[in-house]
Amino acid sequence: MTMSDDGGRPARVRRALLLTNAVAALAVSAVLLALLGRGTGGVPALGPLVVPGHGAWNWQFLLIPLRLLP
Amino acid sequence: MTAEFRRLGKRGAYRLGQLRAQGVGEGVRPVPFQPRFIRANHHFPVSVWLLGLAAGSALIVGAAAVGWWFGPFLVGALAGVANRIGAWSVRVALPAVIAVAVVGWGAPLAWAALHGQPYRALAGVIAAIAGLPASASVGFGLTLLVAAAQVVAGYWLGRALSMIA
Numbered sequence: 001m002t003m004s005d006d007g008g009r010p011a012r013v014r015r016a017l018l019l020t021n022a023v024a025a026l027a028v029s030a031v032l033l034a035l036l037g038r039g040t041g042g043v044p045a046l047g048p049l050v051v052p053g054h055g056a057w058n059w060q061f062l063l064i065p066l067r068l069l070p
Numbered sequence: 071m072t073a074e075f076r077r078l079g080k081r082g083a084y085r086l087g088q089l090r091a092q093g094v095g096e097g098v099r100p101v102p103f104q105p106r107f108i109r110a111n112h113h114f115p116v117s118v119w120l121l122g123l124a125a126g127s128a129l130i131v132g133a134a135a136v137g138w139w140f141g142p143f144l145v146g147a148l149a150g151v152a153n154r155i156g157a158w159s160v161r162v163a164l165p166a167v168i169a170v171a172v173v174g175w176g177a178p179l180a181w182a183a184l185h186g187q188p189y190r191a192l193a194g195v196i197a198a199i200a201g202l203p204a205s206a207s208v209g210f211g212l213t214l215l216v217a218a219a220q221v222v223a224g225y226w227l228g229r230a231l232s233m234i235a
């Protein structure tokens with residue numbers, strides 16, 4: 001069985017952990033970007049809403065009637 | 071005789087025969103072994119990495135200027151990949167990238183607020199739209215939280231992908 005240089009774990013186990021970590025990171029990133037970009041339920045898409053200089057941080061946003069907001 | 075008994079077991083009670091009388095004291099105690107780790111090689115001076123962090127903040131500011139709300143995520147992913155070279159520990163790198171995102175989104179807000187934009191009112195509106203108490207501090211906090219969450223997720227993804235490459 002091949003041992004890794006740094007972790008002390010077998011190389012196969014270390015490789016599996018790295019892959020699991022990458023898949024988890026990919027999944028969390030996708031969910032986060034989807035939530036921020038599209039919103040969910042009663043929560044609006046916070047990404048475009050809170051980006052500085054745009055969205056709600058544009059002072060003209062105050063002129064939009066609230067009923068038209070997402 | 072009683073005094074001799076009282077000295078038994080106490081330090082200095084035994085003269086170690088002739089050696090003690092000749093001035094040969096106790097042997098030097100061995101120094102406990104203290105493991106030391108090799109300092110990580112960051113490949114570049116700290117100043118270069120700090121410059122990189124400042125560039126990351128500038129990128130986030132630029133992305134926000136053109137409306138790219140996912141700028142902190144992209145910069146976080148770049149930082150995660152770059153850390154493959156720098157080998158900074160997560161305890162150092164994660165607060166650093168969070169600071170980059172907070173500066174990247176906080177600086178334009180602070181700049182505009184100082185130049186008379188009605189950002190306190192807007193922050194309250196943002197908090198209300200998100201279903202939170204309509205407070206300016208909540209609106210500012212939510213904005214910075216969105217930036218921090220993005221940069222952390224991006225950093226995690228960039229680091230994870232670079233480690234399997």
